[in-house]
Amino acid sequence: MLHTLSLVDLASRLRDRSLSAVELSQHFLDRIDNASKLNAFITVDPEQVRTQAESADQILSTGDSHVLCGIPLAHKDIFCTEGMKTSCGSKMLDNFISPYDATVVKRLANAGMVTLGKTNMDEFAMGSSNETSWYGPVLNPWSEQRVPGGSSGGSAAAVGARLAPIATGTDTGGSIRQPAAFCGLTGLKPSYGRVSRYGMIAFASSLDQAGPIARSCEDAALLLDAMSGHDPLDSTSVNNDPSTASAQLANTISGLRIGLPKQFFEDGIDPEISRAVDVAIETLKSLGATTVEVDLPNSAAGIPCYYVIAPAEASSNLSRFDGVRYGYRCEDPVDLADLYERSRSEGFGAEVKRRIMIGAYALSSGYYDAYYLKAQRIRRLISNDFDTAFEACDVILGPTTPTTAFGLGAKTDDPISMYLNDIFTNTVNLAGLPGLSLPVGFDNAGLPIGMQLIGKFMQESILLNVGHQYQNVTDWHKAIPQEYQA
Amino acid sequence: MRWECVIGLEIHVQLKTKSKIFSGSSTAYGAMPNTQASYVDAALPGVLPVMNREAAIMAVKFGLAVGAEINQTSIFARKNYFYPDLPKGYQISQFEVPIVGAGSIDISVGEKTKTIGITRAHLEEDAGKSLHEDFQGQTGIDLNRAGTPLLEIVSDPDMRSPAEAVAYLRKIHTLVRYLEICDGNMQEGSFRCDANISMRRPGDELGTRAELKNINSFRFVEKAIEFEIERQIEVLEDGGKVVQETRLYDSDKHETRSMRGKEQAHDYRYFPDPDLPPLVIDSDTLADIKKSLPELPEEKTARFICDYQLSHQEASLLTVDKTTAEFFEAVLEKDSSLTAKLVANWIGGELTARLNKESLTITESAVSAESLALLLSRVNDNTISGKIAKDVFNSMWETGDAPDNIIEAKGLKQISDSGAIESIVDEVLARSVTQVDQYKAGQHKVLGFLVGQIMKESRGKANPAQVNQILKQKLES
Numbered sequence: 001m002l003h004t005l006s007l008v009d010l011a012s013r014l015r016d017r018s019l020s021a022v023e024l025s026q027h028f029l030d031r032i033d034n035a036s037k038l039n040a041f042i043t044v045d046p047e048q049v050r051t052q053a054e055s056a057d058q059i060l061s062t063g064d065s066h067v068l069c070g071i072p073l074a075h076k077d078i079f080c081t082e083g084m085k086t087s088c089g090s091k092m093l094d095n096f097i098s099p100y101d102a103t104v105v106k107r108l109a110n111a112g113m114v115t116l117g118k119t120n121m122d123e124f125a126m127g128s129s130n131e132t133s134w135y136g137p138v139l140n141p142w143s144e145q146r147v148p149g150g151s152s153g154g155s156a157a158a159v160g161a162r163l164a165p166i167a168t169g170t171d172t173g174g175s176i177r178q179p180a181a182f183c184g185l186t187g188l189k190p191s192y193g194r195v196s197r198y199g200m201i202a203f204a205s206s207l208d209q210a211g212p213i214a215r216s217c218e219d220a221a222l223l224l225d226a227m228s229g230h231d232p233l234d235s236t237s238v239n240n241d242p243s244t245a246s247a248q249l250a251n252t253i254s255g256l257r258i259g260l261p262k263q264f265f266e267d268g269i270d271p272e273i274s275r276a277v278d279v280a281i282e283t284l285k286s287l288g289a290t291t292v293e294v295d296l297p298n299s300a301a302g303i304p305c306y307y308v309i310a311p312a313e314a315s316s317n318l319s320r321f322d323g324v325r326y327g328y329r330c331e332d333p334v335d336l337a338d339l340y341e342r343s344r345s346e347g348f349g350a351e352v353k354r355r356i357m358i359g360a361y362a363l364s365s366g367y368y369d370a371y372y373l374k375a376q377r378i379r380r381l382i383s384n385d386f387d388t389a390f391e392a393c394d395v396i397l398g399p400t401t402p403t404t405a406f407g408l409g410a411k412t413d414d415p416i417s418m419y420l421n422d423i424f425t426n427t428v429n430l431a432g433l434p435g436l437s438l439p440v441g442f443d444n445a446g447l448p449i450g451m452q453l454i455g456k457f458m459q460e461s462i463l464l465n466v467g468h469q470y471q472n473v474t475d476w477h478k479a480i481p482q483e484y485q486a
Numbered sequence: 487m488r489w490e491c492v493i494g495l496e497i498h499v500q501l502k503t504k505s506k507i508f509s510g511s512s513t514a515y516g517a518m519p520n521t522q523a524s525y526v527d528a529a530l531p532g533v534l535p536v537m538n539r540e541a542a543i544m545a546v547k548f549g550l551a552v553g554a555e556i557n558q559t560s561i562f563a564r565k566n567y568f569y570p571d572l573p574k575g576y577q578i579s580q581f582e583v584p585i586v587g588a589g590s591i592d593i594s595v596g597e598k599t600k601t602i603g604i605t606r607a608h609l610e611e612d613a614g615k616s617l618h619e620d621f622q623g624q625t626g627i628d629l630n631r632a633g634t635p636l637l638e639i640v641s642d643p644d645m646r647s648p649a650e651a652v653a654y655l656r657k658i659h660t661l662v663r664y665l666e667i668c669d670g671n672m673q674e675g676s677f678r679c680d681a682n683i684s685m686r687r688p689g690d691e692l693g694t695r696a697e698l699k700n701i702n703s704f705r706f707v708e709k710a711i712e713f714e715i716e717r718q719i720e721v722l723e724d725g726g727k728v729v730q731e732t733r734l735y736d737s738d739k740h741e742t743r744s745m746r747g748k749e750q751a752h753d754y755r756y757f758p759d760p761d762l763p764p765l766v767i768d769s770d771t772l773a774d775i776k777k778s779l780p781e782l783p784e785e786k787t788a789r790f791i792c793d794y795q796l797s798h799q800e801a802s803l804l805t806v807d808k809t810t811a812e813f814f815e816a817v818l819e820k821d822s823s824l825t826a827k828l829v830a831n832w833i834g835g836e837l838t839a840r841l842n843k844e845s846l847t848i849t850e851s852a853v854s855a856e857s858l859a860l861l862l863s864r865v866n867d868n869t870i871s872g873k874i875a876k877d878v879f880n881s882m883w884e885t886g887d888a889p890d891n892i893i894e895a896k897g898l899k900q901i902s903d904s905g906a907i908e909s910i911v912d913e914v915l916a917r918s919v920t921q922v923d924q925y926k927a928g929q930h931k932v933l934g935f936l937v938g939q940i941m942k943e944s945r946g947k948a949n950p951a952q953v954n955q956i957l958k959q960k961l962e963s
Contacts, residue, residue: 079532080530080531080532086531086532088531093531096531098530098531098532099525099530100525100530102532197532197534198532198533198534199532199533200532201531201532202532202761204760205760205761206760232536233534233536234534234536235534235535235536235537235761235762235763236534236760236761236762236763312757313757313760315566315755316564316566316575316576316755316757318575319566319568319574319575319576320529320531320573320574320575321531322568322570322575324570324573324627325528325529325573325627326530326531336570340568360755363566363755363756363757364753364755365753365755368755368756368757372757
């Protein structure tokens with residue numbers, strides 16, 4: 001049962017040569033094949049997998065290899081991969097073969113990891129259900145009538161069904177943590193600047209971060225350590241050494257102060273989620289943690305603030321998709337305006353167009369002060385709230401989402417209700433802080449429940465440490481959907 | 487009633503960095519299309535800009551040279567618009583907080599000196615180029631220029647005539663070359679300007695302005711503005727109104743044409759670029775840049791007048807660019823016995839004429855400062871006359887030979903032996919009886935003819951001062 005082994009266990013088998021990287025990757029390729037109905041992947045290239053695995057085996061046989069050498073992973077299709085289609089879930093880039101690797105892709109490839117394929121996602125990462133993808137929705141492995149969450153829905157479904165031992169995702173307002181919660185996984189959004197954004201197709205530049213979607217905090221820590229660190233190609237990357245979260249997992253959490261924002265436990269939350277989170281808090285207390293109530297008074301402004309800033313940046317970031325140099329171009333344009341208009345209206349889907357329009361409006365002359373500038377001021381207030389709260393605690397805890405995975409199509413006609421799914425997650429992006437979602441139980445329908453831990457800037461190692469200590473005494477993270485256990 | 491024109495200029499100065507402002511691509515001019523366009527320049531999905539600090543340092547140099555406030559923290563902003571030669575769909579520029587704030591520069595027109603205010607100067611990236619000629623029914627895009635660093639220098643609306651506008655433009659042109667932040671090449675587009683022009687009755691509020699785009703030579707600036715002034719006066723005197731619009735100057739037809747009106751004006755939706763942190767120039771860096779500033783044109787002119795006793799006009803001519811001034815000082819350094827005036831006259835005369843004829847800059851001169859010093863030393867010590875020196879100069883230019891060798895080989899040494907001169911004078915006088923009689927009858931202007939004959943006889947080598955002296959002696963004895 002190779003797909004149930006942790007990364008550490010896999011690494012040790014690869015190192016003692018009782019398992020080859022080729023065998024291991026083939027195991028996952030077969031599982032991907034058998035689970036094609038989930039629609040978790042956009043691109044899988046078995047030949048390239050084999051080439052990469054063989055080269056990993058070669059390095060492993062020399063005995064001098066990175067701990068992750070030979071371990072397969074899936075990349076969200078937002079990361080540029082040299083020589084491989086990088087679609088970002090959009091018809092616009094369906095024909096785009098990247099000539100270069102994103103820094104994240106390059107770092108993990110240099111470590112010897114094997115890329116199984118590229119996972120499905122909401123178009124340009126805009127969505128919370130993976131239903132805006134041009135390649136069709138992804139199904140939740142826990143219930144095929146449910147969404148896996150988004151925008152990193154393909155990565156979450158893939159790891160949830162154990163089609164890959166681990167995957168990368170990106171998170172602009174909750175896009176790693178919410179699908180991790182919906183699929184019973186551990187997902188980390190690092191601090192802004194912790195991981196390079198170079199080669200990661202931009203949605204909202206001041207909010208986007210890449211991180212791991214994993215089965216455990218231990219696995220997530222290993223991937224974070226390998227993908228993080230300063231990148232001279234990204235001017236917003238923090239000039240710090242790579243993270244060393246793995247080395248701090250065993251630390252005791254006795255004396256840890258957990259802040260519980262009253263705004264995260266108010267009405268509107270599924271009572272089953274509240275109950276599961278309460279139980280998890282008790283577990284952490286039994287490990288020596290204490291709790292304190294904290295106040296995040298501007299939380300309610302998070303969604304409106306986010307839905308001004310993110311679309312504003314997106315409207316500009318997506319201007320380069322104009323049909324001129326690469327990507328989709330309409331047929332027989334009569335002139336330049338026609339080329340732009342039709343390439344963009346035919347190449348982008350409805351949600352992307354909606355956000356481009358919102359963003360362009362918010363930035364337009366006469367509205368800039370009322371929308372964009374005001375949103376930036378609110379962003380500062382939200383960030384200050386966290387600073388104040390962290391004077392009284394080490395981590396902040398709450399549910400990841402107000403509900404468990406919702407039904408396919410349930411919110412597609414109601415964008416606002418879809419946006420509200422990110423109510424607990426997107427303030428974390430606005431403040432640039434690290435956020436971790438980990439599984440803490442199931443609801444009556446058998447759907448996973450996620451709990452979020454928010455840390456101080458650049459302290460993802462503490463989040464992973466707390467999560468790991470919790471996972472040492474609980475089994476929620478080990479649960480696998482019935483169909484995918486074998 | 488008279489009209490007064492109000493002119494403001496926006497000058498785009500291409501900064502002389504080796505690589506582009508946000509990518510590592512080369513900025514060299516004239517390469518094959520798209521061979522100097524990286525993934526960043528082509529705006530592939532996922533790429534990010536990284537600021538070239540060198541461009542910021544150059545901008546600060548300019549700011550300090552015009553006494554401007556330097557914003558030690560400035561912000562890059564995105565200017566959003568669609569055009570095929572703008573790969574990202576936005577230009578990275580500076581909007582609310584530019585690196586260089588308000589400053590000023592003095593210009594002279596005729597005898598008058600005037601201070602022109604500089605509103606601001608900001609860093610931005612250049613766009614690529616659309617190539618319409620080579621593609622039947624299609625347009626090619628060359629991204630080699632995309633991302634080249636520009637400093638856009640915005641003046642206050644302080645100029646009141648085309649001549650003032652040209653004087654200001656020249657002043658900035660000289661300054662940026664002194665600072666070595668721009669090569670000043672207008673043909674290659676390294677230095678170009680837009681002009682904002684409006685008309686009003688003296689003392690009135692500012693009138694509605696039209697913007698003239700992309701004017702690429704000093705001559706065209708003057709002509710384009712002149713044309714635009716006449717056009718606006720005509721509109722106004724016919725009882726019409728000037729509309730706010732962008733106009734293009736057509737140098738072939740000598741006219742300006744409307745490009746787009748106010749209603750077609752773009753809403754650029756500026757906002758701070760989230761990919762670039764604020765540009766910070768710390769105080770140490772600022773102090774270092776200040777220390778590194780070269781002597782500026784005005785300081786140099788003043789020094790030349792004072793140290794070398796040159797006239798303002800002579801000094802200005804020599805300091806119009808730094809390389810000319812350096813050439814001048816190099817000649818004097820080689821031979822300090824030379825007079826500054828002689829050297830100035832030669833550089834402004836013979837040398838400049840030859841350089842212009844060959845379309846060369848002074849750094850490409852076939853006669854080096856050292857060689858010119860040697861030549862002028864021979865004039866100074868009376869080995870040759872100034873006139874002969876011009877012939878020697880031409881030989882030096884063509885053969886690269888040293889002046890002494892040429893003088894020797896061609897036998898050009900000046901005849902200063904009074905005996906030898908006397909015998910030539912006697913010979914000429916003997917065959918010029920008519921002229922001698924005329925002179926004696928009081929017609930002294932024939933002296934010139936006689937000198938000419940003597941010089942001719944000596945093949946130009948006779949020392950002219952001696953010739954004059956001996957001739958007069960003989961005629962009046």
